[in-house]
Amino acid sequence: MQKGMLATLLLLLFVSVDLSAQQDEDALFIKRIHDHTLQRGVCYQWLSHLSNKIGGRLAGSPESEEAIKYTAEQLNSLADTVYLQECIVPYWVRGRREVVKVTNMPGGAQMNMNALALGNSVGTGDIGVEAEVIEVKSLDEVRELGRAGVAGKIVFYNRPMDPTLINTFQAYGRAGDQRVNGPAVAAEYGAVGAVVRSLTTLTDNVPHTGVTRYKDGVPQIPAVAISTEDADKLSYFIKKDKVSVYIETHCKMVAHEKLSHNVVAEIKGSEYPDEIILVGGHMDSWDVAGGAHDDGAGCVHAMQVLQTMQALGYQPKRTIRCVLFMNEENGLGGGLAYAAASNENDEFHLAAIESDAGGFSPRAFSFDATDEVFAGLFRQVTEWEPLLAPYGIQLNKGGSGADINPLKSQNGLLAGLRPDSQRYFDFHHTKNDNIEAVNERELKLGAAAMSSLVYLLDQYGLQRDSE
Amino acid sequence: MQKGMLATLLLLLFVSVDLSAQQDEDALFIKRIHDHTLQRGVCYQWLSHLSNKIGGRLAGSPESEEAIKYTAEQLNSLADTVYLQECIVPYWVRGRREVVKVTNMPGGAQMNMNALALGNSVGTGDIGVEAEVIEVKSLDEVRELGRAGVAGKIVFYNRPMDPTLINTFQAYGRAGDQRVNGPAVAAEYGAVGAVVRSLTTLTDNVPHTGVTRYKDGVPQIPAVAISTEDADKLSYFIKKDKVSVYIETHCKMVAHEKLSHNVVAEIKGSEYPDEIILVGGHMDSWDVAGGAHDDGAGCVHAMQVLQTMQALGYQPKRTIRCVLFMNEENGLGGGLAYAAASNENDEFHLAAIESDAGGFSPRAFSFDATDEVFAGLFRQVTEWEPLLAPYGIQLNKGGSGADINPLKSQNGLLAGLRPDSQRYFDFHHTKNDNIEAVNERELKLGAAAMSSLVYLLDQYGLQRDSE
Numbered sequence: 040m041q042k043g044m045l046a047t048l049l050l051l052l053f054v055s056v057d058l059s060a061q062q063d064e065d066a067l068f069i070k071r072i073h074d075h076t077l078q079r080g081v082c083y084q085w086l087s088h089l090s091n092k093i094g095g096r097l098a099g100s101p102e103s104e105e106a107i108k109y110t111a112e113q114l115n116s117l118a119d120t121v122y123l124q125e126c127i128v129p130y131w132v133r134g135r136r137e138v139v140k141v142t143n144m145p146g147g148a149q150m151n152m153n154a155l156a157l158g159n160s161v162g163t164g165d166i167g168v169e170a171e172v173i174e175v176k177s178l179d180e181v182r183e184l185g186r187a188g189v190a191g192k193i194v195f196y197n198r199p200m201d202p203t204l205i206n207t208f209q210a211y212g213r214a215g216d217q218r219v220n221g222p223a224v225a226a227e228y229g230a231v232g233a234v235v236r237s238l239t240t241l242t243d244n245v246p247h248t249g250v251t252r253y254k255d256g257v258p259q260i261p262a263v264a265i266s267t268e269d270a271d272k273l274s275y276f277i278k279k280d281k282v283s284v285y286i287e288t289h290c291k292m293v294a295h296e297k298l299s300h301n302v303v304a305e306i307k308g309s310e311y312p313d314e315i316i317l318v319g320g321h322m323d324s325w326d327v328a329g330g331a332h333d334d335g336a337g338c339v340h341a342m343q344v345l346q347t348m349q350a351l352g353y354q355p356k357r358t359i360r361c362v363l364f365m366n367e368e369n370g371l372g373g374g375l376a377y378a379a380a381s382n383e384n385d386e387f388h389l390a391a392i393e394s395d396a397g398g399f400s401p402r403a404f405s406f407d408a409t410d411e412v413f414a415g416l417f418r419q420v421t422e423w424e425p426l427l428a429p430y431g432i433q434l435n436k437g438g439s440g441a442d443i444n445p446l447k448s449q450n451g452l453l454a455g456l457r458p459d460s461q462r463y464f465d466f467h468h469t470k471n472d473n474i475e476a477v478n479e480r481e482l483k484l485g486a487a488a489m490s491s492l493v494y495l496l497d498q499y500g501l502q503r504d505s506e
Numbered sequence: 507m508q509k510g511m512l513a514t515l516l517l518l519l520f521v522s523v524d525l526s527a528q529q530d531e532d533a534l535f536i537k538r539i540h541d542h543t544l545q546r547g548v549c550y551q552w553l554s555h556l557s558n559k560i561g562g563r564l565a566g567s568p569e570s571e572e573a574i575k576y577t578a579e580q581l582n583s584l585a586d587t588v589y590l591q592e593c594i595v596p597y598w599v600r601g602r603r604e605v606v607k608v609t610n611m612p613g614g615a616q617m618n619m620n621a622l623a624l625g626n627s628v629g630t631g632d633i634g635v636e637a638e639v640i641e642v643k644s645l646d647e648v649r650e651l652g653r654a655g656v657a658g659k660i661v662f663y664n665r666p667m668d669p670t671l672i673n674t675f676q677a678y679g680r681a682g683d684q685r686v687n688g689p690a691v692a693a694e695y696g697a698v699g700a701v702v703r704s705l706t707t708l709t710d711n712v713p714h715t716g717v718t719r720y721k722d723g724v725p726q727i728p729a730v731a732i733s734t735e736d737a738d739k740l741s742y743f744i745k746k747d748k749v750s751v752y753i754e755t756h757c758k759m760v761a762h763e764k765l766s767h768n769v770v771a772e773i774k775g776s777e778y779p780d781e782i783i784l785v786g787g788h789m790d791s792w793d794v795a796g797g798a799h800d801d802g803a804g805c806v807h808a809m810q811v812l813q814t815m816q817a818l819g820y821q822p823k824r825t826i827r828c829v830l831f832m833n834e835e836n837g838l839g840g841g842l843a844y845a846a847a848s849n850e851n852d853e854f855h856l857a858a859i860e861s862d863a864g865g866f867s868p869r870a871f872s873f874d875a876t877d878e879v880f881a882g883l884f885r886q887v888t889e890w891e892p893l894l895a896p897y898g899i900q901l902n903k904g905g906s907g908a909d910i911n912p913l914k915s916q917n918g919l920l921a922g923l924r925p926d927s928q929r930y931f932d933f934h935h936t937k938n939d940n941i942e943a944v945n946e947r948e949l950k951l952g953a954a955a956m957s958s959l960v961y962l963l964d965q966y967g968l969q970r971d972s973e
Contacts (some may be wrong), residue, residue: 078670203545
């Protein structure tokens with residue numbers, strides 16, 4: 040990069056930016072969006088109901104059904120059409136509280152650990168599983184140990200999230216294979232159980248659940264996450280002596296295929312009804328708390344977009360569709376069913392924006408698209424970023440969201456809302472992900488950011504490079 | 507602004523930025539600063555001690571003395587010189603719990619309100635003050651009502667903070683005159699007491715204290731802040747009927763002039779020892795909580811800068827001085843004494859950076875300087891902003907901090923750390939401003955941001971336009 044260009048870049052950030060007349064009008068509407076959302080937005084009340092009154096909403100559960108009903112009712116007066124879209128989900132239940140402890144310690148001592156069974160994992164039943172435990176830092180380490188080192192044992196994955204990564208989602212991404220694929224890899228080499236260090240940047244006594252994936256043709260072994268404090272202790276004991284771990288879980292997969300639904304609410308576009316702008320989050324959440332940040336926040340962000348459009352009397356040119364996806368956590372049944380139906384109907388999603396990174400202060404949208412879409416988008420970003428900058432929102436390249444990712448083949452723009460990530464993994468998949476962990480202003484600012492981007496996409500569509 | 511320039515600006519943000527070799531080296535050191543602070547920074551432990559073990563540290567109080575002693579001890583091994591600098595402060599105490607209630611309601615009912623006496627205000631003693639209450643929205647409204655409308659009454663200032671301002675400090679600034687000057691203006695027109703709506707964006711039952719200023723030659727009347735919920739209720743009652751308010755406060759100014767101290771810790775510069783780079787916060791805090799965000803966070807941010815420099819073996823070219831100011835909350839005795847001594851000694855502060863906006867995720871530094879300094883700074887900002895962008899830090903024009911503001915005449919750069927402001931006024935000046943309200947990663951990132959800016963200032967100084 041030229042120094043001169045950089046100088047231009049930063050001088051501009053340092054001085055105030057003048058907007059064109061059209062941009063002035065857009066700036067005014069974006070301010071109205073924020074004023075309304077902050078003063079009369081209802082997303083926090085919705086989230087409070089979802090999180091406190093309904094609670095954890097794992098796919099297939101009665102709570103998930105209640106959440107579908109509640110959100111569809113709330114959306115009814117905010118859209119032209121509201122409907123439930125069928126999808127097939129697994130139905131897994133945790134059952135009685137997990138018992139996980141260190142055993143065979145010198146002197147016969149035992150140490151209970153704070154643990155949660157991993158989602159989709161098999162239970163041990165009352166009899167439990169007990170075996171010598173070995174500590175590893177990676178899946179490759181298990182492969183290197185091979186059957187000789189692993190068979191008959193419990194494998195303990197203990198690689199922490201990297202605290203030096205500023206974006207905590209990056210740290211999560213780099214440690215997550217231990218939970219998602221670790222148990223299956225351990226089972227391939229004959230392990231009888233798996234224990235995973237909780238995925239969090241905190242050191243505390245709270246275990247974090249989350250999905251694990253078994254592999255076809257490999258035995259399904261019990262798998263739990265333990266708190267980071269217990270992980271440190273277990274590691275300490277292992278380094279000193281040969282110790283065992285006892286795992287007792289009562290979870291089970293009640294049904295591999297159960298009928299459930301996405302909730303879809305749509306305002307038909309007045310000029311380009313075939314160009315769809317989707318806003319969404321996922322309705323399902325882990326069973327151990329109210330799923331406030333993950334992902335009640337995303338659902339009410341998306342719902343708030345419709346409420347704001349209606350309250351401001353905004354008639355969209357393009358079709359705005361709010362989708363609350365089912366089963367992001369342990370199967371993606373909703374996201375896959377939505378994309379399949381959309382492709383079947385030859386739909387075109389001009390854009391899809393997912394909020395699935397919490398209800399904290401919004402800081403950016405990350406955009407994902409084909410090179411062709413990006414080529415046109417560069418010019419639009421130059422117009423949009425100064426409009427969003429007063430609200431602390433930047434536009435970056437990056438991923439979008441698990442539920443909307445299957446729409447990429449439609450060659451529109453995918454986007455993810457990126458709130459401040461520092462506190463997310465304090466709550467993620469724990470008993471503490473409740474409404475108390477969400478700040479109302481921060482939540483509302485996220486919804487206003489989504490509404491603002493929807494407004495810009497609706498006004499201008501996507502420029503193509505050839506235009 | 508030219509569209510072409512804007513296009514350049516945003517294209518650059520949207521693509522990755524290439525750095526020069528020198529910038530690569532700087533980027534590496536800034537990463538080391540962040541790695542150290544996040545992994546081995548001790549600011550959170552310091553803050554925990556200040557907030558939990560010592561508690562509220564209002565100027566002149568025993569707790570403030572304890573905090574001076576504790577921080578000086580902690581700094582002792584981190585600097586070449588640590589000393590206490592004398593300053594004169596008022597010593598005000600709250601005394602027994604406030605009783606504030608709505609009286610003379612229809613049917614003889616009374617309603618207790620959650621209230622805190624304003625800092626520096628006079629107490630009523632056991633006898634209390636009771637009078638008809640009138641509601642106003644501004645100081646001008648009191649002036650318009652005049653003596654005829656105000657004399658003998660209690661004036662209730664009830665203009666809320668504007669929730670639509672994205673930066674909550676702006677909203678605070680625009681509503682703050684009611685608390686700071688409202689009681690004195692009411693007294694000028696004969697009011698016998700003042701009640702102020704708490705300065706917060708929340709609607710809840712928690713009152714927020716803060717300083718009020720009496721005017722010479724005007725009677726000193728009792729003054730309290732009530733919670734926003736109580737303010738809404740009181741306003742409702744006033745609109746329905748003529749009601750009274752009873753105020754009983756036991757606060758008093760124990761001493762108008764008491765000796766106290768700033769804590770100063772200095773690492774002498776190896777090349778330009780006469781160019782001082784100051785980092786600071788204020789040690790004093792309101793008495794009702796641990797003063798964690800306001801401003802324990804700022805103190806430990808500044809202290810962490812020295813700890814990080816030492817841990818990384820960084821020998822500064824310029825003199826780095828950490829200053830923990832006394833009495834920002836109710837007099838500015840420390841800040842004024844520091845500037846006076848500095849001017850007396852013909853010192854030059856190349857830069858002074860204050861952290862007094864909480865321990866939340868850092869988002870920017872705001873720079874304040876004379877036009878001459880800014881003229882040179884534009885070019886430096888072009889080099890620095892891409893180095894700080896990976897940590898989410900922007901560089902803007904704006905205010906710096908109350909304690910360092912008197913240094914502006916030295917014609918250096920003043921800067922304020924600007925963390926995310928959404929949650930600040932949930933805690934500010936309340937019983938809830940404790941360590942539990944502070945997230946360790948967010949706090950550490952603030953300290954790392956300060957250290958990074960200090961590093962850049964130390965490496966490059968300030969370019970002057972003539973250079």
